[in-house]
Amino acid sequence: MAKTVRVLPESRFFIKPPYGKVILEVNNQKVEFEPVPSYVVDPKIPYPALNPLQTAFYHYYTSGSALVSAPTSAGKSLLAYLFMMNKEGLKVYCAPTKALVNEKAVEFRRYYTEVELRTGDKILEAYKPIKGQLIVCTYEYLVSSMRNRAGWLGDVSCLVVDEIHQMRKKWVVEEILAYALQMGIDLLGMSGTLPEAYKLAEYISARLFVECFWRPTELEIQVDTLSKYTPKGTSMDNTERIARGLLEALYHYKRPGEKVIVFVPSKRIGWELLRVANEEKIGILNETVPFEKQNQTKEAEMAFHNADVPKEEREEIEHAFRDGLLDVLIATQTLAYGVNLPADRVIILIRPRREGSRIHLSPDPLDILQMEGRAGRFGIREKGYSVRLAYGISEQKVQHFNSQTLVSDEKLGDLDSIGLLLLLAIHYQGARFISFLEKFYSYRWLKRGHIEDELNFLLRSGYVEGWKLTPKGIFCISASVTPRRLERCIERYRLYLPIAAVVRPLIPKKFDSLFSFLEKFEGFQDDRWYVQGKLLATCDNCFQDNTDQFLFFVEGLTFKYPNLKNPPGEFSSLGTDALHLLRHLIDLRAKGLMNISHRDVVAVCHSVKYGISPEYAAIGGVKGIGHFRANAIKRFLHEEGIRPPGFLDKVEYLLERLDKNRLVEVYAEYRKLKDGDARREVENILRQLYLQKDSYLMDDHILLAYGLFTLGEKAVKMKKSELLEYAKEMLK
Structure with missing residues (x-):
């Protein structure tokens, strides 16, 4: 039975000057402490005293496993260090997102001289020995290491699983817990406010269970209905009606100087809200949008943050909101689990969804609590605000929602x-x-x-x-490929489908966002029918996993849509997926499961990374070329009847064949650029090619990965010229 410690809401804590009162309930007895001065624990802690949650953990954790359930922003990160600080051996911290892992690695470097950051993004990771005292990694990297029986696992003494409630959505978290329990590794599970947390504490055999009801900033929760703000008696569709109601509610609640996050239950509603704001002359920061963006004279005050936003734009939006240059952030629930972006107020649109005979809230209660954790900026404002905005459901039902169990949403019944x-x-x-x-x-x-x-x-x-x-x-x-996905891949290969359709089941992304950016634009239906024509005859399941959207991107058809400044969302960051795909295909070939040539393997990986059809994929070998410039060159070569370059050609091959004026015409026709803008873009392309004219048309990362996956560790010590000679021989 775990010792149960509750941090009571009447606890108080202030940083300037540091003082407060820690009020706890320990085994039904009330106990009071002063906040522990940081220097008593470790002078490297960057603030003067431990807050009530940290003080409670410091006093009561001694050994074994522990579970902490506390509101977001209650200071759980330091608990990980308190848990690990007196343990020998290798320590591991894991979390659900790369953004969170990167953020925590920076924090832990205050305390440890050697911190190994492992996200699976860098192909050399698997070939480098673990040298640090602490590994900070994603769930997926840790699970992959467990499945492949990495040697360093035998040195692990303790494991921190942050956002442990993600086991509801990602059953890999359960695999991590099952492995740790089997190996007798001390666990610290950290979670936002969690229903039935005591059951999870029992499951991991926790000796200490800390439940925190104190928040760094007071939270005031209001419940309202969207129907008060939606337009009445108009012919607009339901999505626009919701978006206009949300915009009205936003400016009803927002106070001058406040930073507000508006959480929406779907990307479609979020994009529509942004479109309506743009129509109403509110400055928006997003560049890649699924509508024709109107010219704006005002500075941006609103942006939409979601997985469909290109990586570069997403980072710009995060910096702008964090630095106070942006007042309003529209977001999906993924932001609640990602980078730390606190706000003064959150507005959460809550809708009912039916599953069989039962009605559930969307977002669900745990996600709502996680979103509300973003409300309140400790040390800046004394109070945070949450507005639970009900749509299609009564205020009373939202106010008194039922807690849900921890069973995974990523159904193990699947x-x-x-x-x-x-x-x-x-x-x-x-x-x-x-x-x-x-x-x-x-x-x-x-x-x-x-x-x-x-x-x-x-x-x-x-x-x-x-x-x-x-x-x-x-x-x-x-x-980490399910058997049924592998069967779909092998079946498509036997049916001679386009290679991009064949490899689609090996890439663990949804690819569900592209068409929503394009469907309102001229020519989309013709392009969609072209893609579907490549799949319809033989592929029954190609539309269930969005192979049509993936093939649309790989064929480079997105080049024709000027509203796309960058490939959206998942399509903007396929470099790591291309490298994993390279390894998978080489492995399948070696196991005799797929008779695919080395050249086709390399071609499809360039094709996936740059979104360009396999026969022109070598164009992706121009360093920094990107999706749109690569497809501009492809369009020119195709229309002029010029042979596509090969991986054994040099960049000079392209430079000698491109016609500047004709390439300008390609940009003017397909990207709708004015003559001056098109010429500047073409001049940039030609300059880029000239600086690399003696380089071979092969992506550096794919080249290194190809060497590693076919030659093994000795490729790490080979020069680029040696790898190129090896690749030239293998790709003939």
Whole structure:
């Protein structure tokens, strides 16, 4: 039984000057402390005293595992250090997003001289030994290391799982917990306010459970209905009606000087809100938008932050909001779990959604609490505000929502998930795989019939033999590809579908956002039919996983849409996915599961990274060329009937064949640039090519990855010229 410590809401804490009162309830007894001075713990702590939550943990944590449930911004990050500070061996901190991991790595470098940051983005990571005292990584990197039995795991003494409530959405978190429990590793689980947290504390065998009801800044919650603000009696569609109501509600609640985050339940509503704001002459910061952006004379005061926004624009939006240059941020729920962007007020649009006979709130109660954690800027304002704005549901229902259980939303009842889970269980325990499954918190919700059906599928399809994994099964767990996704890939390969459609199941992204940016523009339906024509005859499942949107991008059809300043969302950052795809294809080839040539492997990886069709993919080898410039060159070559360059050609091949005036015409026709702007863009392209004229047309990162995945560690020590000679020989 864990010792239960509750940090009571009447606790007080101030930084300037540092003072306060820590009021706790420990095993039903009230206890009071003064905040612990930081120098008593570690002089490197960058503030003068520990806050009430940190003080409670400092006094009561001694050893073993622990669980902390506390509001966002309550200071949980320091708890990770307090948990790890007196432990020997290698320490690991993991979190759900790369942004959060990068942020925490900076914080931990205050306390540790050697911090290893591992996100899976850099291909050399797997070939470098762990030298640090602390590994800061994403869930996915840690799980991959566990599945591939990385040598450093044997040195791990403790593990911090931040945002542990993500187990509701990502069952890889349960895999991490099951592994740690099996190996006897001390765990610290940290979460936002969590219903039934005591059950999770029991599950991880916690010796200490800290539940915090104190917040650094007071939170005032208001509940309102959107119907008060939506236009009445108009012919506009429902999405526009919601967006206009939201805009009206926003400026009803917003006070001068306030920073406000408006959380929307869908990207469609968020984009429509931004479009309406632009129409109403409110300055917007986004450049890549799914509508024709009107000229604006006012400085930007609003932006939409979501996964569809290109990476460069997303970072600019974050900096602007953090630095006070932007007052209003529209966001989806992913921001609540990402980078730290506190606001004075949050407005949360809450809608009902039906699942069978049950009605759930969207966002759900845990997500709402996480969003409300963004309200309040400690040390700047004394109070934060949350407006729960109900739409299609009564105020009373929103005010008194029911807490939900911790069962994963990424359903373990889904056969895709069960298949990979079974392979992992057999990988770890062989014929005793059920004993591994029983360590999963969600095991109680698994239907035994589903387990039996999927096990039969794995045996029948050649993933398991004699309670050992076959090469197909080993590929799935090492690549984190579910068996059914691999089957779809192999089936498409046998049907001779376009190579981009074949590899789509190997890329773990949704690719669901592209068409929403394009569907209102002239020519879109013709382009969509062109893509669908490549898939319809033989591919029944190509529209379920958005292969059509992925192929649309890879064919470079996005070049024709000038509203796209950068490829949107997931399409803007496919460099790492291209490298993982390279490894997967080389592995499938080596295992005899796919007879694809080395040249086609390299071509499709360039094609995915740069969004250019495989026959022209070598254009992506021009350093810094990007999606739109690469496709401008492709359009010119195609229309002039010039042979596409190969990976054995130099950049000079392009430079000798491009006609400046004709390329200007391509930009004017497809990108709708004025003559002067088109000429400047073409001059930049030609300058870029001239500076690299003696370079080969092969992306440096793909070249290095190709060497590593085919030659092994010796490629790390090879010069670029040596890797090029090797690639030239292999790609003939």
